[in-house]
Amino acid sequence: MTPGRDRLPLVALGAGVALALLLAFTLRLPQRLLALARPGHAAHQLDGRIAPGEYQFQWVDPASKLTFDWSIVGDRLIGAISTPDTGWVAVGFGGDGPLMFGADIVIGYVDARGAHVEDDYANTPVSHVADTAMGGRDDILGSAGVTTAAGTTIEFERPLAAHDSTDQPIKAGQTHVIAASAETKDFVAYHAGGRKAVALLDLFAGPPAAAAGGALLPDHLTDVQIMVSVWMAMLLIVGLHGVVAGWAEGSEAAEGASAERTGVAVALIAVFMVVELASLAIFAVAVARAAPVWLLGSSLAVGLLALAGIVVLYSRAFVRWEAIRTERDDGIPW
Ligand code: HEM
Known part of the structure; x- marks a missing residue:
């Protein structure tokens, strides 16, 4: 040669x-590859944006267009609740009802000063109050949010365990999950636009985030x-x-x-x-x-x-x- x-x-x-x-x-x-090998560890960033592959699981309610993405990481749940609305958006866990009663709620909105996120409790079927107003404590470990004309996303981190009577523990098995949002940033305002959703989800098992979560390639x-x-x-x-x-x-x-x-x-x-x-x-x-x-x-x-x-x-x-x-x-x- x-x-x-x-x-x-x-x-x-x-x-x-x-x-x-x-x-x-x-x-x-x-x-x-990193996200695939270590879901829930590598990719999470509390920045108000849901990156592809950031969350393990996703629940989308087609009627209300509310979306809840979440991962279980160690003893915490990291979640992102999104809505086309520009006011408050919330997700609630547990509670036997009727309606909202007993749900452990994370509720937030975003304004010029940033995200305002609160740990609340549905103290009646049709109302909720801050845990701190009921002698409990605010268990949100971290949060962030972004609002644009296209809608609002609140990301948050909370412990799986319940710390007071206004908390619901996140456990394997079916959990009653509620979500809602409004066009107003007033927490006590009713979800007048009708954006609300209910589901029974196993928060440790899915449903998996389809295209975003496990896919290695687009x-x-x-x-x-x-x-x-x-x-x-x-x-x-x-x-x-x-x-x-x-x-x-x-x-x-x-x-x-x-x-x-x-x-x-x-x-x-x-x-x-x-x-x-x-x-x-x-x-x-x-x-x-x-x-x-x-x-x-x-x-x-x-x-x-x-x-x-x-x-x-x-x-x-x-x-x-x-x-x-x-x-x-x-x-x-x-
Ligand atoms: C102070 C604020 C709120 C008021 C006054 C309120 C009021 C009500 C009322 C009157 C209903 C029954 C009528 C209906 O279905 O629309 C209802 C249902 C519902 N609310 Fe709220 N709500 C509030 C906040 C929230 C929040 C923060 C969430 C989410 C965490 C939520 C989730 C829901 C859901 C999912 C339903 C339907 C429950 C079912 O059909 O089983 N609400 N709410």
């Missing part, structure tokens, strides 16, 4: 790796991303094939370079082992998190390819040389 031709596979490999990094960067893959790639992936795959295949073919040719040509060949083989096997372990780990996490089928399939395929690479390299680099050594020990001329 001429030096120019020798360099071609390396250039292709380099370009392929650069395109892979570009793709991973534009798809925010590291953050998405539903649709842009045309540019598809083009970059095709080029990346082509360059990587050409580059890898060229490098491996060049190495095999060189190892056959250069007699007596067995130690060097073994070193390269060991290094390549080590790389394949890392790929193998990483893909198996991704596969295991994907199974545990019920990730999309394409992720299960791809991680398994990469794992099997890496295993095939290990077997081929091992047999090529060690078994043949081992056979030659045995022949030599047997005194058979070779």
